[in-house]
Amino acid sequence: xxxxxxxxxxxxxxDEVLKEMTAVLKEEYGNPSSIHGKGRSARARIEKARRTIxxxxxxxxxxxxxxxxxxxxxxxxxxxxxxxxxxxRIISAPTEHHCVLNTILDLSxxxxxxxxxxxxxxxxxxxxEELTALLQxxxxxxxxxxxxxxxxxxxxxPIPEISKLCREHQAYFHCDAVQVLGxxxxxxxxxxxxxxxxxxxxxxGPKGAAFLYMNENALIPPFIxxxxxxxxxxxxxxxxxxxxxxxxxxxxSIKDMEIRKDKIxxxxxxxxxxxxxxxxxxTFNGEQTxxxxxxxxxxxxxxxxxxxxxxxxxxxxNIAASAGSACSSGTNKGSHVLEAIKPNDPSIxxxxxxxxxxxxxxxxxxxxxxxxxxx
Amino acid sequence: xxxxxxxxxxxxxxDEVLKEMTAVLKEEYGNPSSIHGKGRSARARIEKARRTIxxxxxxxxxxxxxxxxxxxxxxxxxxxxxxxxxxxRIISAPTEHHCVLNTILDLSxxxxxxxxxxxxxxxxxxxxEELTALLQxxxxxxxxxxxxxxxxxxxxxPIPEISKLCREHQAYFHCDAVQVLGxxxxxxxxxxxxxxxxxxxxxxGPKGAAFLYMNENALIPPFIxxxxxxxxxxxxxxxxxxxxxxxxxxxxSIKDMEIRKDKIxxxxxxxxxxxxxxxxxxTFNGEQTxxxxxxxxxxxxxxxxxxxxxxxxxxxxNIAASAGSACSSGTNKGSHVLEAIKPNDPSIxxxxxxxxxxxxxxxxxxxxxxxxxxx
Numbered sequence: 001x002x003x004x005x006x007x008x009x010x011x012x013x014x015d016e017v018l019k020e021m022t023a024v025l026k027e028e029y030g031n032p033s034s035i036h037g038k039g040r041s042a043r044a045r046i047e048k049a050r051r052t053i054x055x056x057x058x059x060x061x062x063x064x065x066x067x068x069x070x071x072x073x074x075x076x077x078x079x080x081x082x083x084x085x086x087x088x089r090i091i092s093a094p095t096e097h098h099c100v101l102n103t104i105l106d107l108s109x110x111x112x113x114x115x116x117x118x119x120x121x122x123x124x125x126x127x128x129e130e131l132t133a134l135l136q137x138x139x140x141x142x143x144x145x146x147x148x149x150x151x152x153x154x155x156x157x158p159i160p161e162i163s164k165l166c167r168e169h170q171a172y173f174h175c176d177a178v179q180v181l182g183x184x185x186x187x188x189x190x191x192x193x194x195x196x197x198x199x200x201x202x203x204x205g206p207k208g209a210a211f212l213y214m215n216e217n218a219l220i221p222p223f224i225x226x227x228x229x230x231x232x233x234x235x236x237x238x239x240x241x242x243x244x245x246x247x248x249x250x251x252x253s254i255k256d257m258e259i260r261k262d263k264i265x266x267x268x269x270x271x272x273x274x275x276x277x278x279x280x281x282x283t284f285n286g287e288q289t290x291x292x293x294x295x296x297x298x299x300x301x302x303x304x305x306x307x308x309x310x311x312x313x314x315x316x317x318n319i320a321a322s323a324g325s326a327c328s329s330g331t332n333k334g335s336h337v338l339e340a341i342k343p344n345d346p347s348i349x350x351x352x353x354x355x356x357x358x359x360x361x362x363x364x365x366x367x368x369x370x371x372x373x374x375x
Numbered sequence: 376x377x378x379x380x381x382x383x384x385x386x387x388x389x390d391e392v393l394k395e396m397t398a399v400l401k402e403e404y405g406n407p408s409s410i411h412g413k414g415r416s417a418r419a420r421i422e423k424a425r426r427t428i429x430x431x432x433x434x435x436x437x438x439x440x441x442x443x444x445x446x447x448x449x450x451x452x453x454x455x456x457x458x459x460x461x462x463x464r465i466i467s468a469p470t471e472h473h474c475v476l477n478t479i480l481d482l483s484x485x486x487x488x489x490x491x492x493x494x495x496x497x498x499x500x501x502x503x504e505e506l507t508a509l510l511q512x513x514x515x516x517x518x519x520x521x522x523x524x525x526x527x528x529x530x531x532x533p534i535p536e537i538s539k540l541c542r543e544h545q546a547y548f549h550c551d552a553v554q555v556l557g558x559x560x561x562x563x564x565x566x567x568x569x570x571x572x573x574x575x576x577x578x579x580g581p582k583g584a585a586f587l588y589m590n591e592n593a594l595i596p597p598f599i600x601x602x603x604x605x606x607x608x609x610x611x612x613x614x615x616x617x618x619x620x621x622x623x624x625x626x627x628s629i630k631d632m633e634i635r636k637d638k639i640x641x642x643x644x645x646x647x648x649x650x651x652x653x654x655x656x657x658t659f660n661g662e663q664t665x666x667x668x669x670x671x672x673x674x675x676x677x678x679x680x681x682x683x684x685x686x687x688x689x690x691x692x693n694i695a696a697s698a699g700s701a702c703s704s705g706t707n708k709g710s711h712v713l714e715a716i717k718p719n720d721p722s723i724x725x726x727x728x729x730x731x732x733x734x735x736x737x738x739x740x741x742x743x744x745x746x747x748x749x750x
Contacts, residue, residue: 010406018400025393031385036695068443069611071601099601099610106600208583208614225481226446226474235474236444239583320411
């Protein structure tokens, strides 16, 4: 049996997405900037995709810009806000994705901003009081960068409240929403955000296709300069099939959100209960009670030499899970997220993350394997 | 009949490229940064692709970095060279692609560099004497950015001589090679270049997949920061199927270079002769004698109200050609390349650009249509 429980790292393509992409790969080879028929039909595909994304977020067409990754989107938002909106202070949290953290640190090392990281409780929650105090503190132009939901531990930040605080204190608000899109509804008319990023490969779409939502009141110039693509906001010939795949994946994730959610929660709850009833000393990382990312189950096994090899032993048994986030697993460092909420905790964490394709049978197989390895 | 004579703007996918990409889209959904089997096999695909690109350029594996477009590659090279190699002067030419020109202008507007644009003859050739004089002029850290071959008029710069001059004067050399790769051999052991960019969609590969070659002696830090992808040089989850498609397309373009070249030259020469023998007052833009891009035929029709509508009338007859480059055609401005070499020339230029799939029959159809429209 092959089990893929690493859906927070990336997901397999939905069949419908693959079908649409293949058609585009075969037929729509025109350059969307060309004025002839082949160019115009490629352009039409992109604009249809833009409408899908805009509708899904309750945003305007003119607020959606396609990029190559959420990492690029986040670089664009943070760097251009600093360079062109006179942002001199960024308030963030140590549990952000590396593409946000490292970009903030780079800007800070260049002495362009003051970087402030909020303190967190052991579940990764920020304190709204601390954020309020910081926003009241001075009149520097501030950007708050906080992710919607955390990719390693699943904790969701109180985004409506953060948005409100930013508005009250004239701070810009950037939100990395890659793990939340397609899992929870996001209505940008109800929650005011300046910059929001999303990516296809977390929602059963292709890698290399992402977007940045940019509030029409917070326009920044392009991060990648050149041709007039994306209404002069992001140069480079468009990845049409990727963009079409992104839109299809996003559309399906909204249409089937409740069905998928029920399936995922059933599998996650079953696995969580199985673990609780099998392994006495095991705990779970991140918020487990109030709203959290229901596709993520971060399990802390007590430290032992055996447990330290757990992720590799699962892999030998064809079970794909993650020690932390995929993006940092190449580096041999521990998880910066766990270090931020549970410093010096020797536990061995395995993140299992689920899709609507996963089954109870797969959980049974993983549980059997865990018992074999750990007993 | 549908005729696509706009292959310098972008190309249709080769069947073999599509086949490889489809397999990857279906099977290789792992995140290359994941340590489990699914991640490792995705990683292996990327490293195999890197080897193909490196071999094709006679470069080292460690000198190839995948990006989302040549535009991104060029932004990365130019911006990071200025920020991290202490480049304070960029010498370029007014016929560069907008992604180079606008990036240089942006850096110049920010007062980070002095931008110098070489003068050109009416065929778009630079003067090596002028370049030499500029390089001798002072001791500022200089980067020379000159494209290999021009996308609108096909003129090829004397890259070996430029490379030699740069080395003699300790200047960095950046070269946008998108139109030349797969058309002419490029051996980076014979010609020393610091930064060279290439992209898949100009060589029958996918859009959204490109690379930057970076000489191991001219390493710059990442332009897009975040995770440890691309050995910490370009963050963001990799577009695996795009990268695989890029490598396959590049491999085929080298393997079949001579066969494709013969086919393309046959079609181009036939079209050129047909035009010469049919339309008396027509001339050709760019270098026609010494080495030039053999897939590009830039035709200058004398100004008339009829000719001004030529590109649209060709489109009505299902003939895809270009007025200038695709990247600028959305903007309604004239070609900056033609303006640089033939200022105030009222001629109407149509760029026809060919692939090895184009035929003599297609040329005949285009010629008939041209006669119909213009007579």
